[in-house]
Every structure is written in structure tokens, then in C-alpha cells.
Amino acid sequence: MAAVASAARWLFSLRAAGAERHWRRLCGAGLARGFLHPTVTGEDAAQRRQVAHFTFQPDPEPREYGQTQKMNLFQSITSALDNSLAKDPTAVIFGEDVAFGGVFRCTVGLRDKYGKDRVFNTPLCEQGIVGFGIGIAVTGATAIAEIQFADYIFPAFDQIVNEAAKYRYRSGDLFNCGSLTIRSPWGCVGHGALYHSQSPEAFFAHCPGIKVVIPRSPFQAKGLLLSCIEDKNPCIFFEPKILYRAAVEQVPVESYNIPLSQAEVIQEGSDVTLVAWGTQVHVIREVASMAKEKLGVSCEIIDLRTIIPWDVDTVCKSKESIL
Amino acid sequence: MAVVIAAARFWRQSRILGQAALLLLRRPGARGLAISHPHGQQEQFSSLDDKPQFPGASAEFIDKLEFIQPNVISGIPIYRVMDRQGQIINPSEDPHLPKEKVLKFYKSMTLLNTMDRILYESQRQGRISFYMTNYGEEGTHVGSAAALDNTDLVFGQYREAAVGAAYAAKRANANRVVICYFGEGAASEGDAHAGFNFAATLECPIIFFCRNNGYAISTPTSEQYRGDGIAARGPGYGILSIRVDGNDVFAVYNATKEARRRAVAENQPFLIEAMTYRIGHHSTSDDSSAYRSVDEVNYWDKQDHPISRLRHYLLSRGWWDEEQEKAWRKQSRKKVMEAFEQAERKPKPNPNLLFSDVYQEMPSQLRKQQESLARHLQTYGEHYPLEHFDK
Numbered sequence: 001m002a003a004v005a006s007a008a009r010w011l012f013s014l015r016a017a018g019a020e021r022h023w024r025r026l027c028g029a030g031l032a033r034g035f036l037h038p039t040v041t042g043e044d045a046a047q048r049r050q051v052a053h054f055t056f057q058p059d060p061e062p063r064e065y066g067q068t069q070k071m072n073l074f075q076s077i078t079s080a081l082d083n084s085l086a087k088d089p090t091a092v093i094f095g096e097d098v099a100f101g102g103v104f105r106c107t108v109g110l111r112d113k114y115g116k117d118r119v120f121n122t123p124l125c126e127q128g129i130v131g132f133g134i135g136i137a138v139t140g141a142t143a144i145a146e147i148q149f150a151d152y153i154f155p156a157f158d159q160i161v162n163e164a165a166k167y168r169y170r171s172g173d174l175f176n177c178g179s180l181t182i183r184s185p186w187g188c189v190g191h192g193a194l195y196h197s198q199s200p201e202a203f204f205a206h207c208p209g210i211k212v213v214i215p216r217s218p219f220q221a222k223g224l225l226l227s228c229i230e231d232k233n234p235c236i237f238f239e240p241k242i243l244y245r246a247a248v249e250q251v252p253v254e255s256y257n258i259p260l261s262q263a264e265v266i267q268e269g270s271d272v273t274l275v276a277w278g279t280q281v282h283v284i285r286e287v288a289s290m291a292k293e294k295l296g297v298s299c300e301i302i303d304l305r306t307i308i309p310w311d312v313d314t315v316c317k318s319k320e321s322i323l
Numbered sequence: 324m325a326v327v328i329a330a331a332r333f334w335r336q337s338r339i340l341g342q343a344a345l346l347l348l349r350r351p352g353a354r355g356l357a358i359s360h361p362h363g364q365q366e367q368f369s370s371l372d373d374k375p376q377f378p379g380a381s382a383e384f385i386d387k388l389e390f391i392q393p394n395v396i397s398g399i400p401i402y403r404v405m406d407r408q409g410q411i412i413n414p415s416e417d418p419h420l421p422k423e424k425v426l427k428f429y430k431s432m433t434l435l436n437t438m439d440r441i442l443y444e445s446q447r448q449g450r451i452s453f454y455m456t457n458y459g460e461e462g463t464h465v466g467s468a469a470a471l472d473n474t475d476l477v478f479g480q481y482r483e484a485a486v487g488a489a490y491a492a493k494r495a496n497a498n499r500v501v502i503c504y505f506g507e508g509a510a511s512e513g514d515a516h517a518g519f520n521f522a523a524t525l526e527c528p529i530i531f532f533c534r535n536n537g538y539a540i541s542t543p544t545s546e547q548y549r550g551d552g553i554a555a556r557g558p559g560y561g562i563l564s565i566r567v568d569g570n571d572v573f574a575v576y577n578a579t580k581e582a583r584r585r586a587v588a589e590n591q592p593f594l595i596e597a598m599t600y601r602i603g604h605h606s607t608s609d610d611s612s613a614y615r616s617v618d619e620v621n622y623w624d625k626q627d628h629p630i631s632r633l634r635h636y637l638l639s640r641g642w643w644d645e646e647q648e649k650a651w652r653k654q655s656r657k658k659v660m661e662a663f664e665q666a667e668r669k670p671k672p673n674p675n676l677l678f679s680d681v682y683q684e685m686p687s688q689l690r691k692q693q694e695s696l697a698r699h700l701q702t703y704g705e706h707y708p709l710e711h712f713d714k
Contacts, residue, residue, distance in 0.1 A: 092494070117494060123524055128483050128517030132525075135487020139476075141494065143487065155513075163481065173680045177484075208681045208689075232683040261686065309686040 065252035076218035095146030130156035137177035147184040165209030178232035186238035223258030263311035269300035398551035403568035409635025432461035459602030462629030466575025482518030489527035508539025522592035536601035557594035569597030
């Protein structure tokens with residue numbers, strides 16, 4: 001058995017080596033040069049970056065929310081969902097593959113803990129997932145829908161923009177689907193290609209009636225997700241998938257809220273304002289320190305957090321203080 | 324073991340290796356089939372061809388190549404209780420409704436008809452901007468609504484949301500059914516597919532009520548679908564389905580009543596396809612003589628109208644007569660006109676309401692826009708018909 005397995009491993013590695021040779025030939029042909037490798041000479045090989053680069057910067061341990069636990073991003077999501085289902089008996093979680101724990105492990109353990117009528121799979125149909133979620137929310141129950149990848153949110157675009165966003169307005173507040181939250185893994189990972197990498201928040205950024213929220217870290221994610229779930233408007237919560245395992249922080253075990261539509265100035269500066277959200281906050285932190293070091297420029301960094309309705313005042317105040 | 328088989332198949336190098344692996348699979352205790360079946364049933368798998376075990380379907384094998392022929396010549400039969408002269412065909416299907424209830428059916432249908440006439444005319448006169456009539460379909464509305472409870476939820480479209488509401492009602496043990504109305508045209512949307520599939524897989528107490536009136540604006544059913552209408556799709560989703568004569572208010576009532584009872588008791592969806600005919604234009608923006616003959620329309624208006632059929636039923640029982648008809652027509656006209664004039668006198672909503680209810684709370688950007696409009700109207704208000712709007 002072991003011999004067979006190691007034979008298989010050897011055969012696999014042969015194939016991988018063949019692929020690697022083929023790839024090097026391609027690079028040598030100059031196709032990828034300059035695009036993938038910013039420096040061409042041999043001495044800079046160590047500096048060459050072959051994957052999306054950033055370093056996750058954890059925030060200091062929060063003191064005001066009680067006991068904390070080391071959690072990565074997907075664990076902080078699970079914690080938020082656990083808190084929600086514990087305190088709101090009407091809350092349900094549904095989407096593709098959420099029952100066994102989800103393709104990113106965000107819902108692990110919840111079905112066993114809360115029951116199959118509260119954590120369940122749906123058929124493979126995003127417009128159905130969101131439309132169904134709207135219906136649950138209309139009755140006043142809390143609906144937490146998952147879209148497996150933000151790249152797949154487009155079949156649900158009509159339901160989100162034409163139905164969810166307008167439900168309260170078009171009925172003169174007779175009906176609403178405010179207790180709907182849609183969560184979805186978001187953003188690039190380096191190997192996701194066209195349909196596992198997208199950041200579609202811009203498509204929703206001008207749709208009145210919904211809120212769009214993107215966290216930069218586990219602590220932010222749990223507080224913001226809990227706020228989205230409790231918010232009385234339909235919310236979309238995008239989770240930077242590259243941070244699911246890479247971002248680790250101390251996160252409060254109990255429930256807490258981070259307010260929506262409030263940007264956070266995470267670093268003060270006097271020369272220029274940098275605004276970012278999600279993964280890019282960590283990239284831009286690095287940019288700020290490089291600017292300080294190489295150009296002597298003092299950058300103010302703002303994590304926007306909520307894309308719509310966005311915190312105009314914080315960003316404008318930042319501009320004013322710079323001028 | 325699985326890795327070995329995958330590896331072997333992947334390179335097509337070692338068929339022997341693959342076959343050896345398959346043999347190994349058969350041993351009890353090895354991964355694969357042996358685990359999912361108790362030891363006693365092992366004899367049945369001496370040949371893997373005997374009974375299909377695919378997770379995706381429960382069916383027998385067949386060794387003859389044959390495509391299933393969709394039956395559109397002789398489709399799902401149409402349930403009816405009354406004939407065109409309002410006579411009960413099968414007495415055991417007579418709902419035996421009391422006089423007051425049947426009169427309520429009749430008055431609802433005719434009041435609706437009166438309202439349609441008056442509002443259609445008012446659009447022609449420019450008093451309202453747009454209207455859609457219900458001519459010919461009054462039976463579907465009234466028959467189905469009469470079979471529901473006051474606390475049931477009605478969705479006029481929004482098929483997937485209806486399913487969600489039904490799921491929440493089931494969880495809450497609310498004893499409510501959700502009914503969702505849509506036309507045979509809307510049944511082509513992905514929404515309908517999603518709604519049917521979710522309702523069936525998630526076991527929701529919902530009635531899908533399809534009004535098949537022959538046209539989606541100008542598109543006849545021959546251009547909308549090629550199968551046997553909408554009822555035939557239900558079984559494809561695992562949904563109990565029925566086709567009814569939509570112009571027979573008792574058939575609609577009976578079917579909806581039974582569907583409601585079972586949907587709530589058994590937590591499963593029902594599909595009712597009510598066959599009817601759209602006698603009027605699609606809307607006040609439509610002139611249907613552009614795509615169908617006046618003769619066709621007249622045929623349905625004269626030969627198979629839900630109001631006429633119910634009137635025949637009432638007359639034959641002595642529950643209605645010409646005098647009551649005249650009096651009721653006058654009374655219903657008056658009722659509609661009074662409501663219309665009262666509505667016409669109301670001013671349009673205050674412009675401030677443009678900004679509220681977008682969100683539950685008004686965000687600062689919207690408040691700024693609201694204030695900006697207020698300032699604009701203070702300066703330039705004379706250029707706007709503000710007298711028509713609520714202060």
C-alpha cells in the first residue's frame with residue numbers, strides 16, 4: 001500500500017517537474033518577462049515576486065469586549081455566525097455547501113449545533129439563494145445567505161438591485177427585507193483566475209437601498225458582520241478569501257459591533273490620504289511606509305470599511321487637514 | 324486506494340493496476356461499495372448490472388434506446404366542476420358553498436369588472452397614466468383567494484421570495500400558506516425555475532398559481548414554450564401539480580382549497596395551472612388587434628366567461644335575477660366612482676418622500692440631498708406644479 005502510494009507520488013512529481021520545465025521555457029521565451037518578473041537580472045532573483053504579495057498586519061488585541069481568542073478570518077466569521085444563531089432564534093444560514101461547513105470552513109459545526117432547519121444547503125442557483133433570502137427576511141426572520149464566490153453574485157444581481165434594495169422604498173415601508181445579509185468570499189488569491197478572484201463591490205456601490213461592507217481583518221470582520229446581520233437594511237458582506245487563513249488576530253469570543261458607514265483612520269499623516277478596503281489595506285500600509293522611507297512622504301491611511309453608504313465626512317476631513 | 328485508481332486512469336499506463344484495484348474494492352472492508360451495503364447483501368452484487376445504485380435517480384435499467392416523447396397533443400387534463408352553462412358536471416365535486424359565499428364570489432368578480440371598465444376609460448381620458456384590466460381572468464383571482472385564510476401571504480410575482488416566506492412560515496409553525504401568482508410568460512423566467520426547485524428541495528408550504536391566459540403581451544404560448552404548458556413542469560421538480568379550468572370559479576376554488584390544506588399539513592409545494600383567456604389588451608399601452616383577431620377575443624368573451632358561467636349557476640338556483648343584477652351594477656358603479664373621485668382629490672405625495680424609506684434610517688448623503696431640494700424649491704418653486712403635491 002505504502003509502496004503504491006509512493007509510486008503514485010513519484011509519478012505525480014515527474015509530471016509536475018515536466019510542467020515546471022515547460023513553464024520555464026515559456027518564461028525564457030520572454031512572454032512573461034517584465035510582466036511577472038519586475039527585475040530581470042539574476043542577482044535580483046531573490047526579490048522576484050511570483051505571487052500576490054502583502055503582509056497581513058494584525059491590530060493590537062482589543063480590550064473592551066471581554067475575553068479574546070486567537071482566530072483566523074474564517075474562524076472569526078464562524079464565531080459571528082455562532083453568536084447570531086445563539087441569540088436570534090429566527091436566524092438561518094443557507095447557500096451552496098454550507099451544511100458540511102462550507103468550502104472555506106466558515107460554517108463548520110453550526111449545523112450540528114443549531115439543526116438542519118437552520119443551517120442548510122440550497123440548490124446551485126444564486127438568484128434563488130438571494131430571492132429565497134429576501135422572502136425569509138420579508139417575514140421578519142433573519143436570513144444569512146452565502147454566495148460561494150463573489151464572482152457568482154451576478155445571477156443574483158437582479159434580485160439584489162431590483163428587489164432587495166427597493167423592497168422598503170417601493171412599498172412605502174409597508175414591507176422590507178432588512179434582516180437579509182449576503183456574505184461572499186471576495187478578492188484575488190493569485191491563482192483564482194477569472195472566476196475565483198473578482199472584487200465586484202463597484203457594481204453595487206451606486207445602488208441605493210443596500211449596504212456593502214468589506215473587512216480587513218478577523219477582528220473587523222466579526223464586528224462588521226454582526227452589525228450587518230443586525231442592521232435593518234439588506235447588506236452584502238464581502239470576505240477577502242486570501243485572508244481566511246493568513247490573517248490571525250485576537251478576536252473577542254462574545255458578540256460585539258463595529259458600526260457601519262464609519263471609515264477608520266488607521267494611520268495619521270500630513271501629506272497625502274490613502275483610502276483602501278479589504279486586503280489592499282495591508283498593501284497600502286506597506287506603501288505608506290515605503291513612501292515615508294524613500295520619499296519622505298507622510299501618508300494618512302483610511303480603511304473605508306463600508307463602501308455604500310460610505311463615510312464621506314471622514315475622508316473629506318482627512319483631505320481638509322492635509323490642505 | 325482512490326489515489327491509485329485516479330493515478331492509473333490519468334496516465335492510462337496500467338490497466339492491470341486499475342483492474343486489480345477494482346477487484347480489491349469488492350472485498351468487504353475495502354473502500355467503496357462494500358462499506359455502504361451490509362454484509363448480507365453482498366450476493367446481489369455478483370454482477371454490478373442488476374439494480375442501478377446511482378445517487379441521482381431511482382429507476383430501472385432499460386436496454387432499448389428510446390427517447391421520452393413529450394405529450395402536447397393530449398396534455399394534462401383540465402379539472403372543471405361546472406360546464407359552460409354553469410351546471411355542475413360531477414355532483415361529488417360540488418363544493419356545496421352557501422349562498423352568501425357564492426354571492427360574494429359573484430359580486431367580487433363583477434365589482435372587479437366594473438372597476439376595470441371605469442379605470443380603463445379614465446386612462447383613455449387622461450385621468451390616470453396607466454392601467455391593466457383583468458377581463459376574463461376574474462375567476463382565477465376570486466376562486467383562489469376565496470380558498471385562503473386571512474393570514475396567508477400573497478405574492479403577486481417574486482417567486483423565489485415567496486418560497487423564502489413559506490420556509491419562514493414553516494419554521495415559525497405559523498399555519499400559513501404562501502401563494503404566488505404569475506403568468507405563463509413569467510414562468511419562463513429563471514425565477515420560476517429557482518422558485519420551483521427551492522420550494523421542492525426545502526419542503527415549503529407554497530402554492531404556485533400560474534394564470535395561463537394565452538398571451539404574454541403579444542407573445543402567444545406557442546412562442547413561449549413547447550412543452551405541455553406549465554403544469555407539466557411541476558413533476559420535473561417533484562411538485563404535485565394540477566391543471567384547472569380557470570374560468571370555472573368552483574374548480575379554481577376546489578383545487579386551491581385542497582392544495583392549501585395539503586401544503587400546510589405536509590410542508591410541500593403545489594403547482595396549479597389555471598387555463599384561461601386574456602380578453603382585454605395587456606394594458607392601456609397595448610392594442611391587441613395588432614396580433615390577434617377580434618373574432619378570437621369575442622369567442623371567449625361570449626362563450627366562456629367566468630362571470631357568465633357563475634351567473635348561470637346563480638340563476639339556475641334562484642339565488643340571483645335580472646333585477647338584482649341591474650341594482651348591483653348601479654351600486655358597484657357608484658362604489659367605484661366614489662372611491663375614484665376620492666382618490667383623484669388626494670394630492671400627490673410630498674417630495675420629501677423621495678428620500679425616506681430608501682434605508683430604514685436616512686443616511687447623511689440623502690438628508691443633504693433632501694435639504695438641497697427643499698432649498699431649490701424655496702427659490703424656484705413657482706416653476707413646479709407644487710399645488711398638486713401634499714404640503
